[in-house]
Amino acid sequence: xxxxxxxxxxxxxxxxxxxxxxxxxxxxxxxxxxxxxxxxxxxxxxxxxxxxxxxxxxxxxxxxxxxxxxxxxxxxxxxxxxxxxxxxxxxxxxxxxxxxxxxxxxxxxxxxxxxxxxxxxxxxxxxxxxxxxxxxxxxxxxxxxxxxxxxxxxxxxxxxxxxxxxxxxxxxxxxxxxxxxxxxxxxxxxxxxxxxxxxxxxxxxxxxxxxxxxxxxxxxxxxxxxxxxxxxxxxxxxxxxxxxxxxxxxxxxxxxxxxxxxxxxxxxxxxxxxxxxxxxxxxxxxxxxxxxxxxxxxxxxxxxxxxxxxxxxxxxxxxxxxxxxxxxxxxxxxxxxxxxxxxxxxxxxxxxxxxxxxxxxxxxxxxxxxxxxxxxxxxxxxxxxxxxxxxxxxxxxxxxxxxxxxxxxxxxxxxxxxxxxxxxxxxxxxxxxxxxxxxxxxxxx
Amino acid sequence: xxxxxxxxxxxxxxxxxxxxxxxxxxxxxxxxxxxxxxxxxxxxxxxxxxxxxxxxxxxxxxxxxxxxxxxxxxxxxxxxxxxxxxxxxxxxxxxxxxxxxxxxxxxxxxxxxxxxxxxxxxxxxxxxxxxxxxxxxxxxxxxxxxxxxxxxxxxxxxxxxxxxxxxxxxxxxxxxxxxxxxxxxxxxxxxxxxxxxxxxxxxxxxxxxxxxxxxxxxxxxxxxxxxxxxxxxxxxxxxxxxxxxxxxxxxxxxxxxxxxxxxxxxxxxxxxxxxxxxxxxxxxxxxxxxxxxxxxxxxxxxxxxxxxxxxxxxxxxxxxxxxxxxxxxxxxxxxxxxxxxxxxxxxxxxxxxxxxxxxxxxxxxxxxxxxxxxxxxxxxxxxxxxxxxxxxxxxxxxxxxxxxxxxxxxxxxxxxxxxxxxxxxxxxxxxxxxxxxxxxxxxxx
Numbered sequence: 001x002x003x004x005x006x007x008x009x010x011x012x013x014x015x016x017x018x019x020x021x022x023x024x025x026x027x028x029x030x031x032x033x034x035x036x037x038x039x040x041x042x043x044x045x046x047x048x049x050x051x052x053x054x055x056x057x058x059x060x061x062x063x064x065x066x067x068x069x070x071x072x073x074x075x076x077x078x079x080x081x082x083x084x085x086x087x088x089x090x091x092x093x094x095x096x097x098x099x100x101x102x103x104x105x106x107x108x109x110x111x112x113x114x115x116x117x118x119x120x121x122x123x124x125x126x127x128x129x130x131x132x133x134x135x136x137x138x139x140x141x142x143x144x145x146x147x148x149x150x151x152x153x154x155x156x157x158x159x160x161x162x163x164x165x166x167x168x169x170x171x172x173x174x175x176x177x178x179x180x181x182x183x184x185x186x187x188x189x190x191x192x193x194x195x196x197x198x199x200x201x202x203x204x205x206x207x208x209x210x211x212x213x214x215x216x217x218x219x220x221x222x223x224x225x226x227x228x229x230x231x232x233x234x235x236x237x238x239x240x241x242x243x244x245x246x247x248x249x250x251x252x253x254x255x256x257x258x259x260x261x262x263x264x265x266x267x268x269x270x271x272x273x274x275x276x277x278x279x280x281x282x283x284x285x286x287x288x289x290x291x292x293x294x295x296x297x298x299x300x301x302x303x304x305x306x307x308x309x310x311x312x313x314x315x316x317x318x319x320x321x322x323x324x325x326x327x328x329x330x331x332x333x334x335x336x337x338x339x340x341x342x343x344x345x346x347x348x349x350x351x352x353x354x355x356x357x358x359x360x361x362x363x364x365x366x367x368x369x370x371x372x373x374x375x376x377x378x379x380x381x382x383x384x385x386x387x388x389x390x391x392x393x394x395x396x397x398x399x400x401x402x403x404x405x406x407x408x409x410x411x412x413x414x415x416x417x418x419x420x421x422x423x424x425x426x427x428x429x430x431x432x433x434x435x436x437x438x439x440x441x442x443x444x445x
Numbered sequence: 446x447x448x449x450x451x452x453x454x455x456x457x458x459x460x461x462x463x464x465x466x467x468x469x470x471x472x473x474x475x476x477x478x479x480x481x482x483x484x485x486x487x488x489x490x491x492x493x494x495x496x497x498x499x500x501x502x503x504x505x506x507x508x509x510x511x512x513x514x515x516x517x518x519x520x521x522x523x524x525x526x527x528x529x530x531x532x533x534x535x536x537x538x539x540x541x542x543x544x545x546x547x548x549x550x551x552x553x554x555x556x557x558x559x560x561x562x563x564x565x566x567x568x569x570x571x572x573x574x575x576x577x578x579x580x581x582x583x584x585x586x587x588x589x590x591x592x593x594x595x596x597x598x599x600x601x602x603x604x605x606x607x608x609x610x611x612x613x614x615x616x617x618x619x620x621x622x623x624x625x626x627x628x629x630x631x632x633x634x635x636x637x638x639x640x641x642x643x644x645x646x647x648x649x650x651x652x653x654x655x656x657x658x659x660x661x662x663x664x665x666x667x668x669x670x671x672x673x674x675x676x677x678x679x680x681x682x683x684x685x686x687x688x689x690x691x692x693x694x695x696x697x698x699x700x701x702x703x704x705x706x707x708x709x710x711x712x713x714x715x716x717x718x719x720x721x722x723x724x725x726x727x728x729x730x731x732x733x734x735x736x737x738x739x740x741x742x743x744x745x746x747x748x749x750x751x752x753x754x755x756x757x758x759x760x761x762x763x764x765x766x767x768x769x770x771x772x773x774x775x776x777x778x779x780x781x782x783x784x785x786x787x788x789x790x791x792x793x794x795x796x797x798x799x800x801x802x803x804x805x806x807x808x809x810x811x812x813x814x815x816x817x818x819x820x821x822x823x824x825x826x827x828x829x830x831x832x833x834x835x836x837x838x839x840x841x842x843x844x845x846x847x848x849x850x851x852x853x854x855x856x857x858x859x860x861x862x863x864x865x866x867x868x869x870x871x872x873x874x875x876x877x878x879x880x881x882x883x884x885x886x887x888x889x890x
Contacts, residue, residue, distance in 0.1 A: 105675065
C-alpha cells in the first residue's frame with residue numbers, strides 16, 4: 001500500500017501491521033494528517049499535527065525497543081471535545097470553555113494510552129453536547145449536517161481522517177450522526193464505559209460510544225474503553241461483555257429480531273421506509289413485527305423530561321453564570337427544563353424503571369430490536385438543526401446497547417443506517433446479531 | 446473431579462470450567478473454604494465464608510444470565526492485608542490499624558472485580574509489610590516461617606486455600622516467601638500494576654506481585670492486575686507486557702542467561718548452592734557466569750538506605766503517633782532510618798540510577814539473570830525472623846521484573862526457588878525465558 005493511502009486502513013489492519021513491524025505509526029498518522037489537510041469539513045476542534053506525531057514516534061520507539069504493544073498500538077483516535085484531556089484544550093462546543101484545560105484526563109483517555117492509541121485531536125461537538133449545531137460539514141454531502149452532537153467524530157471517521165473516534169450519546173448523538181455519515185456507530189450498555197472526566201449532561205442518559213468504518217473496529221475500541229470505575233456511579237463491578245469477540249462470532253442459531261410499529265415511524269422519509277421494509281422482507285421469519293402500547297410510545301417524552309431536567313440540574317451554576325453566552329437554541333430548552341418539577345422528573349424515572357423491566361423480558365425472546373437509526377438521509381444544513389434523535393431515545397433511556405450499520409442508500413445516494421439495540425450487558429450478543437444480519441443481507445443481494 | 450477436590454484446580458482450569466458452565470463458583474469457593482478449615486496455618490487476617498460465597502453466587506448468577514464473564518470469573522483470590530478493601534478490614538499487620546476500614550478500594554480490587562474474581566479474604570502480612578513476623582506457619586513444615594512480608598499470601602497458595610494471591614515486594618517479600626513455600630512468585634516491572642490504595646512503605650521500591658501454583662496462573666493474574674493509573678506516579682501511560690502470552694510462548698531461540706558471582710552468594714546454604722550449580726550445569730552454554738564489580742555489590746546497601754529512609758518519610762506521622770504500638774523489630778529499623786540524611790538518600794538514588802543504566806545495557810545481551818531466590822530452605826520459626834531478602838533486593842531496587850520457580854528441594858525435602866529477573870517492561874520475555882528454563886530442566890531430569 002502506498003504511503004499516501006495508509007489512511008484507508010482499518011484500525012485493526014493498522015494495529016496489526018504496526019505490531020508486526022511492517023508499518024510505522026508515524027507514517028499512518030502522517031497519512032491521516034494529510035487526509036485532514038486544513039480540515040475543510042471543520043471536523044476538528046483541536047488538532048496539532050506535532051502533538052499527534054510525537055505520540056506516534058513514541059509508539060514506534062516502544063515497539064522497536066521490544067517493549068509491549070497494545071491493541072490500538074500507534075493507531076490514531078479522535079476524541080469528542082467533551083472528553084477531558086490535560087494536554088489538549090477541552091472546549092465542549094461553547095465559547096464559555098474557550099481554551100479550557102482540565103487538570104486530569106478522563107478515565108477513557110488513560111485507557112486509550114494504555115492501549116497504545118495516538119490521541120489525534122479533539123472533534124467538534126455541538127454546544128454542550130446538546131442541540132445547537134457546529135459548523136461541521138457532512139463528508140458525504142457538504143450541504144448537509146453530519147448530525148449531532150458527536151458531529152466531528154462522525155465526520156472525521158467518514159472522511160477517512162481517523163479510523164476511530166469516540167463520541168457520546170444522551171439522546172441520539174452516536175447512532176444518528178453515524179447513520180448520516182455512513183459509518184458504524186456503537187453505544188455499549190450504560191455502565192460499560194466510564195464517564196469520569198466527560199462533560200456530564202445527564203447522569204441517567206449519558207453514554208459514551210464509538211465511530212468506525214467496520215463493526216470489528218468499533219468493537220475493538222469498545223473493548224479498550226470498557227472498565228469498572230467506581231467514580232462513575234453507573235459503572236458496574238462486573239466483567240464487561242467481549243465486544244470484539246462478539247463482532248466476530250457466528251450466531252449459534254439464527255437470531256430472533258423484533259420490530260416495533262411505533263406511531264412516530266411516520267416520521268421516516270419514504271426512502272428510509274422502503275429500505276427498512278426491504279431489510280425486514282429479506283430477513284423473513286427472523287423478524288417479528290410487534291404492535292406498540294401507548295406506554296412504549298410515551299417513552300419519548302419520558303426521555304426528554306429526564307434529559308432536560310438533569311441537564312439543568314448538572315449545569316445550573318454554569319447556566320446562571322454564562323446565560324448570555326449560550327445559544328438561542330439552548331436557552332429555550334433550558335427554560336423548559338427549569339419548568340419541570342421534581343415530581344414530574346421522579347415520575348419519569350419510575351416510568352423508565354418499568355420500561356427497563358419491559359425490555360428485560362423482551363430480550364428473553366428476542367436477540368435485538370430492529371429500528372431506524374434516523375428518519376432518513378442527513379438533513380440540509382439550511383434546516384438549521386442536526387436532525388431528529390427520536391429513533392435513538394428509547395435505547396438511550398433504558399441504557400440498552402445500540403448500534404447502527406450503514407446498510408441503506410437514500411434517494412440522493414446518501415447513507416442511511418439501520419439500528420439494532422439489545423439486552424443490557426449482552427453487547428456481545430447484539431454485535432453477533434449485527435454481524436449475522438449484515439452477512440445475511442449481503443448474501444441476499 | 447469430586448467436589449471435595451476442587452481446591453486442587455489451577456485458576457485457569459477453574460475459570461475455564463466456570464465459563465463453560467461445567468463448574469459453579471460456589472462449589473469451587475466452598476472447596477477452598479473447606480480446605481482452609483479453621484486456618485491452622487494462620488494464613489488469613491480476615492476471612493468471612495459468607496462474604497466469599499455471596500460473591501461466588503453473584504458470579505454464578507451472572508454466568509447463568511448469559512452476561513459477560515471475566516478471565517478470573519468465580520475464581521477465589523487472596524489479598525495481602527495492606528491492600529485497601531472497603532468491604533473487609535485492612536489491618537496492615539499491626540494493632541494500630543485494628544478494624545480499619547478504608548473508604549475506597551485499591552485500584553487492583555476494582556480490576557479483580559472487573560475480571561470476575563471472588564475476593565476470598567485478606568492474607569496476613571508482617572507488621573506494615575516490613576520485618577516483624579506474623580504467626581503464619583509454613584505449609585511445608587509448620588515449624589518454619591513462610592517468609593515475609595507476604596506471609597499469608599504465600600502460605601495460602603501453597604496450602605491450596607486459593608489458587609491465587611496478591612502480595613507485595615519492597616525488598617524480597619514476594620520472591621522469598623514463594624521460594625520458602627514452594628509456589629511460583631512473580632513481581633512485574635515497576636509501574637505495571639498500580640499501587641493506589643495499597644500501603645505505601647517506599648515509593649521507589651514498593652511493587653505488587655502474585656503467588657500461584659503454575660507460571661501460567663501467575664501470569665494470568667498479573668495481566669488482570671496491570672493497568673495505567675495516573676494516581677500512582679510509577680504507573681506508565683503505555684501498553685503493559687502480555688504476561689499470560691509470555692508464559693505460554695516458546696523461546697524463538699534458546700535464551701542467554703547470566704549469573705553474577707556476588708560475594709553475598711556465600712550466604713547460600715550448601716543444598717541451595719548445589720541445586721543452583723546443578724541448574725547452571727544443566728543449562729550449559731546458555732548460562733554465562735559473570736564477575737561482579739564492587740559497585741554492583743554495593744546495591745544491597747543502596748536498597749536498604751532508600752527503603753529505610755522512605756519508610757520513615759511516608760509513615761512519619763503514624764510512627765510518631767503510635768511509637769509504643771510498634772514492634773521491637775521495627776523500632777530499631779526506624780531509628781536507623783531516621784539517621785539517614787537527605788544527602789545520603791539522594792546519593793543512593795543516584796547510584797540506583799546508574800544501576801538502572803547498567804541493567805538496561807545488560808539485557809541487550811541477556812534475556813535474564815539467574816539468581817538464588819533465598820539462601821535455602823525456609824528458616825525455623827525459632828530463628829525469630831522471616832528470612833533474608835538479600836537475593837531479591839537488586840531486582841526490587843531497579844524495578845526489574847522478577848519471578849521464582851519452585852525447582853529445587855533442600856536437605857529437609859523443603860522447596861527452594863530459583864529466581865530469574867529481566868529487563869524493564871519486558872516481563873513477557875522474562876516469562877518466556879522462565880517457561881523455556883523449566884521445560885528444559887524437566888526434560889533434562
